[in-house]
Amino acid sequence: xxxxxxxxxxxxxxxxxxxxxxxxxxxxxxxxxxxxxxxxxxxxxxxxxxxxxxxxxxxxxxxxxxxxxxxxxxxxxxxxxxxxxxxxxxxxxxxxxxxxxxxxxxxxxxxxxxxxxxxxxxxxxxxxxxxxxxxxxxxxxxxxxxxxxxxxxxxxxxxxxxxxxxxxxxxxxxxxxxxxxxxxxxxxxxxxxxxxxxxxxxxxxxxxxxxxxxxxxxxxxxxxxxxxxxxxxxxxxxxxxxxxxxxxxxxxxxxxxxxxxxxxxxxxxxxxxxxxxxxxxxxxxxxxxxxxxxxxxxxxxxxxxxxxxxxxxxxxxxxxxxxxxxxxxxxxxxxxxxxxxxxxxxxxxxxxxxxxxxxxxxxxxxxxxxxxxxxxxxxxxxxxxxxxxxxxxxxxxxxxxxxxxxxxxxxxxxxxxxxx
Amino acid sequence: xxxxxxxxxxxxxxxxxxxxxxxxxxxxxxxxxxxxxxxxxxxxxxxxxxxxxxxxxxxxxxxxxxxxxxxxxxxxxxxxxxxxxxxxxxxxxxxxxxxxxxxxxxxxxxxxxxxxxxxxxxxxxxxxxxxxxxxxxxxxxxxxxxxxxxxxxxxxxxxxxxxxxxxxxxxxxxxxxxxxxxxxxxxxxxxxxxxxxxxxxxxxxxxxxxxxxxxxxxxxxxxxxxxxxxxxxxxxxxxxxxxxxxxxxxxxxxxxxxxxxxxxxxxxxxxxxxxxxxxxxxxxxxxxxxxxxxxxxxxxxxxxxxxxxxxxxx
Numbered sequence: 001x002x003x004x005x006x007x008x009x010x011x012x013x014x015x016x017x018x019x020x021x022x023x024x025x026x027x028x029x030x031x032x033x034x035x036x037x038x039x040x041x042x043x044x045x046x047x048x049x050x051x052x053x054x055x056x057x058x059x060x061x062x063x064x065x066x067x068x069x070x071x072x073x074x075x076x077x078x079x080x081x082x083x084x085x086x087x088x089x090x091x092x093x094x095x096x097x098x099x100x101x102x103x104x105x106x107x108x109x110x111x112x113x114x115x116x117x118x119x120x121x122x123x124x125x126x127x128x129x130x131x132x133x134x135x136x137x138x139x140x141x142x143x144x145x146x147x148x149x150x151x152x153x154x155x156x157x158x159x160x161x162x163x164x165x166x167x168x169x170x171x172x173x174x175x176x177x178x179x180x181x182x183x184x185x186x187x188x189x190x191x192x193x194x195x196x197x198x199x200x201x202x203x204x205x206x207x208x209x210x211x212x213x214x215x216x217x218x219x220x221x222x223x224x225x226x227x228x229x230x231x232x233x234x235x236x237x238x239x240x241x242x243x244x245x246x247x248x249x250x251x252x253x254x255x256x257x258x259x260x261x262x263x264x265x266x267x268x269x270x271x272x273x274x275x276x277x278x279x280x281x282x283x284x285x286x287x288x289x290x291x292x293x294x295x296x297x298x299x300x301x302x303x304x305x306x307x308x309x310x311x312x313x314x315x316x317x318x319x320x321x322x323x324x325x326x327x328x329x330x331x332x333x334x335x336x337x338x339x340x341x342x343x344x345x346x347x348x349x350x351x352x353x354x355x356x357x358x359x360x361x362x363x364x365x366x367x368x369x370x371x372x373x374x375x376x377x378x379x380x381x382x383x384x385x386x387x388x389x390x391x392x393x394x395x396x397x398x399x400x401x402x403x404x405x406x407x408x409x410x411x412x413x414x415x416x417x418x419x420x
Numbered sequence: 421x422x423x424x425x426x427x428x429x430x431x432x433x434x435x436x437x438x439x440x441x442x443x444x445x446x447x448x449x450x451x452x453x454x455x456x457x458x459x460x461x462x463x464x465x466x467x468x469x470x471x472x473x474x475x476x477x478x479x480x481x482x483x484x485x486x487x488x489x490x491x492x493x494x495x496x497x498x499x500x501x502x503x504x505x506x507x508x509x510x511x512x513x514x515x516x517x518x519x520x521x522x523x524x525x526x527x528x529x530x531x532x533x534x535x536x537x538x539x540x541x542x543x544x545x546x547x548x549x550x551x552x553x554x555x556x557x558x559x560x561x562x563x564x565x566x567x568x569x570x571x572x573x574x575x576x577x578x579x580x581x582x583x584x585x586x587x588x589x590x591x592x593x594x595x596x597x598x599x600x601x602x603x604x605x606x607x608x609x610x611x612x613x614x615x616x617x618x619x620x621x622x623x624x625x626x627x628x629x630x631x632x633x634x635x636x637x638x639x640x641x642x643x644x645x646x647x648x649x650x651x652x653x654x655x656x657x658x659x660x661x662x663x664x665x666x667x668x669x670x671x672x673x674x675x676x677x678x679x680x681x682x683x684x685x686x687x688x689x690x691x692x693x694x695x696x697x698x699x700x701x702x703x704x705x706x707x708x709x710x711x712x713x714x715x716x717x718x719x720x721x722x723x724x725x726x727x728x729x730x731x732x733x734x
Contacts, residue, residue, distance in 0.1 A: 084697055087486040108700060112487045192572065201678070251572060253592025253681055262572065384699050388506075392682035399594050399681060 040322040041071040042097035042315075045086070046150070046307075047079035051279045055342035063329045070322035090114040090312070097315050098323045100150045103138035103306040103374060104382040110141050111380055115310045117144040121324050126331045130349045134304030138377030147308030148327045149348045151339075153274050154302035154372035155204045156365065157294065161287045163193070163269040172291035176213050179270070179294045180239070183249040186269040195249040197268035198240065200398065201391045203256025204303045206272050208375045211236045213296020218390055218415065223378055225419065228390070229412030232298070238404045241397045252398045274305050275344035278362040290365040304372035340367065381418040389414045473713075480706040486696070490703060497707035507708060509683050510691040517602055517687060518666035525606045526655070526662050529613030534643075536614070537621045547618070550611035558608055562675035565604050566591060569676075594681045601685050604672045609665055613658045620654030621647070656727035660720050667716050688712050 048056045053076060060074050075096070077085075083105065089095040095114065109115055122128040122145070128136060132152040139147030157172060157179075164171040167186050173179040183195025198206050211217050216233030219226055227233060243249045254262070256273075263271035264284050271277075272293060281288055293302040309330075311323055329335060336347035337356050344362035346369075357363045376382040393411040397404050480497055484490025501507045536547050553561060568576045571590040580587055591597050624647060632642045648655075670689040673679055679686035679694070686694075688708060696705035 087700070091487045112485055112700070114487070201680070251589070251592075253589055255678075258570075258572075265573075267572070387694075387698060392680065395594075395681040401594065401682070 039069060039071060040318045041073055042319050042322045042326070044072050044074045044098050044309075044326075045082055045096040046074070046076055046100040047082045048076055048100075048151075049078055050276055052151075052276060052343040052345070055339055058342075059330060059335055059339065062335075063326055066329065067325070070325055072322075072326050087112060087114065090314075093314070095312055095314070097312050097319045098309050098326070099312075100307045100309050103135065103147065103308055104376050104379070104386070106139050106146055106308070106310065107141045107378055107380040107382065109310070110146055114313050115146050116313045116315065117146055118148055118311050118324075119145045121145075121148055121327065124324060125328045126349075130351055131331065132304065132306070132348060134372050134374045134377075135306040135308055135348075138304070138306050138374035139308050139310075141378055147310055148331070149306070150309045150330065151305075151307040151345055152348055153305050153345050153366055154369045155206075155209065155272050155274055155293065155305065156302065156369055157291045158263060158271045158273060158277070158281070159289050159291060160263070160266060160269045161289055163266065167269075172289055173270075173294050174291075176210070176294050176296040180243060180249075183243065183270065184247060187247050187249045189248045192267055194251060194262065194268045196270040197254060197259035197262040198244065198250040199254040199256045199259040200252075200394050201255050201387075203259060204272075204274060204305050205375045205386075205390075206303075207237065207240075207390070207394055209272060209293055209301070209303055210240050210296075212301050212373065213294070213299060215296075215298030218376060218385065219379065219419065223419070226412040226415035228393075228415055229409040234405050234408050236296070237394070237397060237408065241394075241404065244398055245400060253395065272302075275346075275362050275366045278344050290362065292369050292371075300371055302369060302372040304374045306374055306377075380420060385415050385418050389418070476706040476709055479702050480710050482703050484702040485700045486702060493703065497703045498711075500704070501707065501711065506683065506686070506691060510686045510688045513598065513683075513685065514667060514669070514687045514689075516598065517605070517669055518663060521602050521605050521609075521666050521669075522659065522662045525609045525613060526658055528606065529610045529658065530617050530651075530655075532610060532614040533617030533621055534647075537618060547614075550614050552611065553608045554612040558671040559675055561608070562604060562672040565600075565672070566676045569600055591676050592681060594684045597677050597681060597685045601669075601672050601676055604676070605666070605669055608672075609662065613662065616654055616658050616661075617651065620651045624650045652727060652731055656723070656731075659727070660723050663719055663723065664716055667712060667719075 044060070046056065056076070057074070060072050064071055079102075082099075083101065086095065086099060086101070087109070090112075101109070106115070128145075131149050134154075135147065135149040135152045136145065139145060159172045161171065163186055164182070169182050169185050171182065173182050179196070186195040187193065200207070208218060211233045214232045214236040216230050216236055217227050218233075219228075244252055250268070251258075251262070259268070259271060260273065260277050260280070262268040264277075264281055264286065266284075266286065278290070292300065294300070309323075309327055311320060315323065331348050333347075333349060333352055336349050336352055339345060340347040340352070340357050340363040341360045344360055344366065346363060346367035347357070352367075354364055354367055357367060376386060379385065389411050393407050396402055396407055479490070481492055481494060482490035483493050483496075532550055536543055536550075568574050569587065569590040571577050571587065571592065574587075574590060577587040577590060587593075588596050591600050628646050628650070629642055632646050637645065668689055669687050670693070673685045673687060673690050674693070677685040679690045689712070692705045692708050692712070695701045695708065
């Protein structure tokens with residue numbers, strides 16, 4: 001009898017503990033962004049996990065020490081973890097006050113109602129005229145501005161000076177025709193050497209650049225219809241995919257990391273990418289140059305990579321004020337100069353004197369490139385258009401699985417169906 | 421005749437004491453204690469299994485995104501599936517994956533178990549080696565396999581190339597990719613199934629093998645007529661688990677191919693993930709999940725029926 005009673009007691013206590021464990025966490029940190037004794041604390045999520053992390057941490061530390069009204073509590077996590085957890089976190093009321101995500105995701109997040117417009121930020125100390133137009137365009141949705149630039153850069157052409165010199169090819173190429181000729185001349189598949197590394201996924205889109213150069217692209221500039229099936233797009237893709245198959249200027253099916261690795265190992269003579277890869281190439285002792293993406297028959301333009309800060313729809317006025325204070329600090333001349341010199345990113349502000357970036361030639365080179373367009377900006381289904389239609393179509397073409405024009409026309413219809 | 425009976429009945433009812441007999445009270449208390457002990461496990465099941473399943477079933481009839489409930493759309497998410505190329509492609513890939521990996525991994529596991537059930541040097545080492553892939557994280561080992569199979573820097577294409585075997589473009593090759601992810605799936609599960617078979621083999625009484633030997637049965641005869649029939653319960657369990665594992669294949673595709681090239685390695689679970697967390701289309705994702713649940717249930721029941729009919733007892 002006693003044994004039974006105590007056994008029942010143990011079970012009851014265990015159940016109680018479990019229920020407590022299940023309901024725990026509901027108290028205390030339910031509202032992690034809070035105003036306490038005149039100090040407003042805001043939470044900030046981002047995914048600067050790579051070589052740029054120390055610069056982000058340092059600038060946040062400087063902001064927190066520069067004044068005593070606001071505290072930025074930052075969490076840095078890998079990009080896929082951040083994007084997988086952000087919406088559930090907002091749903092649970094535990095999302096960050098401010099967050100950086102890729103600009104292509106912004107419209108779908110706005111549709112889910114988790115961000116609020118920040119048009120009034122630009123009435124303050126930082127004028128929109130000074131900031132990258134591609135970033136502002138990419139975060140405009142339904143006529144409202146939803147982002148403040150955090151990190152913005154174009155892509156550029158990296159070229160391996162040693163391989164060019166060994167093959168007797170002059171570099172860097174300035175037109176797409178020259179780039180194609182150089183790529184063919186520098187390809188030696190028997191030696192495992194490729195003229196260029198063209199990734200088809202998980203990288204700033206190289207295929208968009210190749211199509212834009214000839215007057216094509218994926219969607220029209222006004223985002224209203226697909227131009228993936230236009231003759232200019234088809235011709236550009238046909239030219240480069242033919243060269244990939246014969247003489248094999250680039251391996252087929254590379255992802256972004258594969259392409260960077262190939263260039264870093266001196267096995268590819270050219271690569272189009274952002275500034276963050278330069279640190280790895282320096283470490284590898286590579287002798288390389290950075291040049292603007294070559295001009296095509298229609299235009300010269302690069303892909304704009306744009307990471308912006310977005311404000312939670314749940315942010316209070318005090319939190320919004322704190323967020324704006326931080327973003328003004330982040331986009332000040334002093335912070336942006338530090339950011340550029342430390343990371344190689346071009347400064348967000350156009351009024352930063354290039355001479356002050358002399359300590360980092362990568363930043364200087366990237367700051368000089370002003371022609372860039374955001375790939376699939378302001379579209380609710382941007383990620384679906386890219387991963388479900390564009391990438392698989394390019395993969396089919398580069399693998400020789402069908403006629404280029406037929407595949408792209410079919411894909412173009414699918415893209416039109418995904419545009420609202 | 422009836423009156424006394426009624427009277428007795430009525431009297432009987434009145435005669436029931438307010439307190440239950442001791443025995444019944446004991447039973448009730450026991451049941452209460454048992455319920456309390458079961459409650460934590462039941463709570464976990466309800467919160468983490470039953471509730472998500474019921475919730476997913478509801479979501480599959482809505483057009484819900486990742487946030488918010490969505491609107492009721494009836495069977496739309498289900499009726500759209502037969503016309504959905506991505507779904508039929510993923511279903512085909514999943515069926516191919518299951519049809520190839522299930523028998524191969526079960527047979528290889530049985531062969532490994534038979535080999536390692538005998539006395540031989542380094543038996544423990546080999547058993548551990550076979551089992552290791554199952555306890556290591558598949559996400560991590562898949563990264564290692566992706567490197568090994570890489571056509572540019574991988575060791576396997578280089579070694580096989582010397583033997584005159586070409587691995588083409590490795591996991592980037594649309595024809596080869598699915599076979600490579602199947603290979604990794606088999607490699608991972610064989611050790612686990614082997615341990616199941618080893619346990620089954622050890623439960624077979626030695627006398628039966630000896631009796632068969634005395635009756636003049638050879639090694640094949642003993643295996644065919646004694647070992648295999650007595651292993652039938654284990655084989656049933658392993659075969660069902662193997663099919664379920666195959667239907668749930670995800671990790672190595674996610675890591676090695678991301679479902680590509682052009683969806684050639686996209687399984688149903690990959691598609692569910694894509695629909696739910698890339699496209700934020702929870703309605704479609706949960707509808708496909710329920711199709712998968714029903715598929716697994718039907719196949720498992722069919723397997724159960726098949727093995728039950730062939731069950732042998734001595």
